[in-house]
Amino acid sequence: MKTLPLLLLVLTTLAACTSTPRRYYPPVVEQGDAAAGRDEVPPGEPLEPGASRPAPRATRAVVALLDQARAQLRAGDPDAAAAVLERALRIEPRNPRLWSQLAWVRLRQDLPAQAEQMALKSNALAGGDARLQAANWRIIAKARRLRNDADGAVAAERMARDLEARRP
Amino acid sequence: MARKKTRKTRSRRRRKGRRFPIPWIKLAFAALALLAAYIAFLDFQVYRQFEGKRWSLPARVYARPLELYVGLALSPSAFADELRALGYRFVSRPRRPGEVARDGSRFRLVTRPFRFWDGAEPSRDLRLEFSGARLESLGDGARRPVALARLDPLEIGSIHTARQEDRVLLRLSDVPPELVQALIAVEDRDFYRHHGISLRAIGRALLANLRAGSVVQGGSTLTQQLVKNFFLSSDRSLWRKLNEALMALLLELRYDKDEILEAYINEIYLAQDGQRAIHGFGLGSRYYFQRPVEELDTARIALLVGMVKGPSYYNPRRHPERARERRNLVLRIMREQGIISRAEEQRARTAPLGLVEAAEGTSKTFPAFVDLVRRQLRRDYREDDLTSEGLKIFTTLDPQVQWALQKSLARRIAAFGRAQPELQGAALVTSASNGEVLALAGGRRAGFAGFNRALDARRQVGSLLKPAVYLTALEQPRRYTLATRIDDGPLEIESGGELWRPENYDHSFHGEVLLYQGLAHSYNVATVRLGLELGVEAVIRTLRRLGVGGPLRPWPSLFLGATELSPLEVTQIYQTLASGGFHTPLRAIRAVLDETDQPLQRYPLSVQRVVDPVPALLITRALQLVVAEGTARSLAGRFRADAGLAGKTGTTDGLRDSWYAGFDGERLAVVWLGRDDNQPMGLTGAAGALQVWADLFRRSGVSVLRPAVPEAIEWHAIDRETGGLADNGCGDPVQLPFSTASALPEPVSCRAAPRRWLKRLLR
Known part of the structure; x- marks a missing residue:
């Protein structure tokens, strides 16, 4: 019985130096593919209307990533496509086509506000490329419609038509 | 009678004695129950330890x-x-x-x-x-x-608590079979046969120790060693050993051999690195050889396995000979046990120890940057999860840029520091287009944790705020162009009941100057006058759009940067300017994966246009002219002529703060130099921070800045003196962009009219 106090001491010290294992995972924050299934791009088609050929400046690496993003979008995974396009943008941050593609993917990710901003960024870099700018205004129109801004959408569509009319 | 009495008493006593056994049995039962409870308690302890250690993994x-x-x-x-x-x-x-x-x-x-x-x-x-x-x-x-x-x-760091040891978790399948076999051969040959303790091993150890006359061999199984590691105690009492043996048996009842072996491989103590205890073969391999355990050869495996017996006694860095002998002994045992061939043993015996120190000048710990990462993570995760859930944090740090920044800052501060030993510094480098933080220095000694000036030093920003005044003007194209003449003559204003007479850095006035020149030469008086025309509220609105979050006092002194911001906050403002008017939140993290490599969270790129393309180009051009002909012109000669670098110097009263914020086509860097006690240190923005910036970009290379030119822009050659459209006779006009919404300046004929400076001279 002499050991009882000792035992209690051991018990309390042991209890004090242990920690509780817990498994808690924070939730995945990014949007799922709620937008998947909408605006399906037919296989073989470019992501964004009007960009049928790779931009002249695009390096092989960027072309490979664009292909990968297209495949992921077709597979209904716009989040993965967005990650790949961001990777491409790290290689060519001033390529307006990449920004435009990302704008399109943001629509598919159900992020219309960001889609509009990405399209504006693309336009800021697009120089005199009226065709690309028109495509971006089409994206902006879509984004505004998704945000219930009908007037804004009409204005954007007018911009797109004006730019398209400039072409021979 | 007396006898009888005695007998009676005796018999009573005997009867009493017969009654007594029942409480004794109760007591025995109670003791047994207590023992059972104690065993159950030990079982729970060992279970908790095992599970806890298994899952408590710092974020990498x-x-x-x-x-x-x-x-x-x-x-x-x-x-x-x-x-x-x-x-x-x-x-x-x-x-x-x-x-x-x-x-x-x-x-x-x-x-x-x-x-x-x-x-x-x-x-x-x-x-x-x-x-x-x-x-x-x-x-x-x-x-x-x-x-x-x-x-x-x-890998640039891990997020763990001060008490917690750092670990690299290995799955048994990741561990080279040679290592596992060697470990069992050397430490516990009966591992797959015993139930936690091995009487055979104890007997063998006893015999060996008796023969040697001292303790030369231990009889502990791997399981016992694991238990010992769980409760890390130097107590060698019999009670402790008994407890350990009991827990070893319990552990074997609960878990199978491979689970125990995996825990052992991750738990075993191998070295002490300053404050940091090195546990497990995963971290041990990185600590001694700078490589993952999968890539170890036989000699290195034997060295690590040999260290298990006495990590400090066989420390190969301190006692190379001892460690070599021990390694060769392990190699011999491996050959005897048929794990390696004789030829392999021979080859490994002659191999050097193969220790690798962390590469010089390419350190891998960046505490100031990891501090920023940690703060960003705290917004989304609980501290507990960061230190125990084995998360993988993918950040934006570019080691190449970070190394270049550390070298530039350390070298320049060392040079200035001869006159100013208290001089400190901080800097951030970001990617201009997406806001990723590529490098960060929180002090002159970049490799050390401590006061993180990049995030926490709030200092007067001085002229760094001036672009906000000029941008506010340029957003009104009918009123202002880059060639608008503004007055840099003496000025008196009443502010807060006091008369304020702003002065220029050179204590002189420059009369009428072109708007871009006010910024390029950082003229205080012209800037205040322009700011007053615009209104301080308008300038504050611009600063808000650019990304300033904290309080701003609506006083005219704000035009000259009378507000305190951290280098991080300044970087956010210039990020918007460097990305052509798109506000891009600074990011240090790309994604977080959980322990099983499933994505938990992404930090996607987001941008927000806050400045229209036309004024964005105009202000960029003005910032380029700061470098081409203004306060930062010492940069122009050091880089290729067409680099088109843009930036702004900042200097505060009494030379207490030296700032430079500048960008090329890809990157933005903000540098601050000053003293922690806010005493003067004798450097202007151009003499101090700009030198660090130049050093950094010389090391990491510049990319040409060619800002996107919107369609609503026309370029014109402008006479620097009058601000008029220059004709062929004007020597060295400046090329300026104009919004198509602006009225163009009147043409001047430089041939006809006498030079303006001549006029001024005659006046």
Whole structure:
């Protein structure tokens, strides 16, 4: 019985130096593919209307990533496509086509506000490329419609038509 | 009677004695119950420890992976630095992952496989050829071109509590079989046969110890050693040993052999690195050899296994001879047990210890940057999860830029520090287009944790705020152009009941100057006058759009930067300017994966246009002219003429703060120098911070800044004196962009009219 106090001491010290294992995972924050299934791009088609050929400046690496993003979008995974396009943008941050593609993917990710901003960024870099700018205004129109801004959408569509009319 | 009485008493006593056993049995039962409870308690303890250790994993923090593609701007020596930091071994013929051969500017390597947030990168055989500071060709082993590949990312830190040890968790299947076999052969040959304790081993140890007359051999099984490691105590009492033996038996009842072995491999104490205890073969391998355990050869495996017996006694860095003997003994046992052949033993015996120190000048710990990462993570995760859930944090840090920044800052401060030993500094480098933080220095000694000036030093910003005044003006194209004349003559204003007479840095007035010149030369009086025309509220609105969050006092002194901001906050403002008017939140994290490599969270790119393209171009042009002909013109001569660098110097009263914020086509860097006690230190923005900036960009290379030009822009040659449209007679006019909504300045004929400066001189 002499050991009882000792035992209690051991018990309390042991209890004090242990920690509780817990498994808690924070939730995945990014949007799922709620937008998947909408605006399906037919296989073989470019992501964004009007960009049928790779931009002249695009390096092989960027072309490979664009292909990968297209495949992921077709597979209904716009989040993965967005990650790949961001990777491409790290290689060519001033390529307006990449920004435009990302704008399109943001629509598919159900992020219309960001889609509009990405399209504006693309336009800021697009120089005199009226065709690309028109495509971006089409994206902006879509984004505004998704945000219930009908007037804004009409204005954007007018911009797109004006730019398209400039072409021979 | 007396007798009778005695007998009676005796018999009573006997009867009493017969009654007594029942409480004794109760007591025995109680003792047994207590013992059972105690065993149950021990069982619970050992279970908790085992499960707790199994899952308590600090978050690991990674730098950006190096992307390889043709056209990549990178010098072969910088590439070699990165490989060395990653622990790649330079060999003559690379065969295994983590090996590289170099022949001048040609490399051949086998990359390590790695799981990223956006998919897996397999191990690849790559051939690279550099030309100058550019990757010219990239192919696979069969010389087929490869479009894109990426290396495994550099691990730059882990997030663990002060008490917690750092660990790299290994799965048993990741551990080389040779290591497992050697460990069992050396430490516990009966491991797969015993039930936690081995009487045979104890007997053998006893015999050996008796023979030697001292303790030369232990009889502890791996399971017992594991238990001992769980409760890390130097107590060697019999009670302790009994407890350990009991817990070892309990552990074996609960878990199978492989689970115990896996825990052992991750738990065993191997070294002490300052405050940090090195537990487990995963971390031990990195600590001693700078490489993952999968890539160890036989000699190194034997060295590590040998250290288990006495990590400090056999420490190969302190006692190389002792460690070598121990390693060779392990090799002999491995051969005797048939784990390796005699030839392999011979080869390994003659091998050097193979210790690798962390590469010089390419340190891998960046506490100031990890501090920023940690703060960003705290917004989304609980501290507990960061220190125990084994998260993988993929950050934006670019080691190449970080190393260049650390060198530039340390070198320049050391040079200035001869006159100013108290001089401190901080800096951030970001990617101009997406807001990723590439490098961060929180003080002159970048490798040390401590006061993180980049985030926490709030200092007067001085002229760094001036672009907000000029941008506010340029957003009114009908009123202002870059060539508008503004007055830099003496000025008196009443502010807060006091009369304020702003002065220029050179204590003189410059009369009428062109708007861009006010910014380029950082004229205080012209800027205040312009600000008053615009209104302080309008300038505050601009600052808010650019990204200033904190309080701003609506006083005219704000035009001259009378507000305190941290280098991080300044970087956010200039980020908007460097990305052509798109506010881009600064990010230090790309993604977070959980322990099983499932994405938990991404931090996607987001932008917000806050300045229209036309004024964005006008202010960029003005910032380029700061470098071309203004306060930062000392930069112009140091970089190629067409680099088009843009930036702004900042100096505060009494030379207490020296700032420079500048960008090229790809990167923005903000540098601050000053003293922690806010005493004068004698450097202007141009003499101090700008020098660090120049050093940094010389090391990491500049990319040409060619701002996007909107369609509603016209370029005109402008006479620097009058601000008029220049004719052929005007010497050295300045090319300025104008909004098509602006009225153009009147043409001047330089041939006809006498020079304005002549007029001024005659006045």
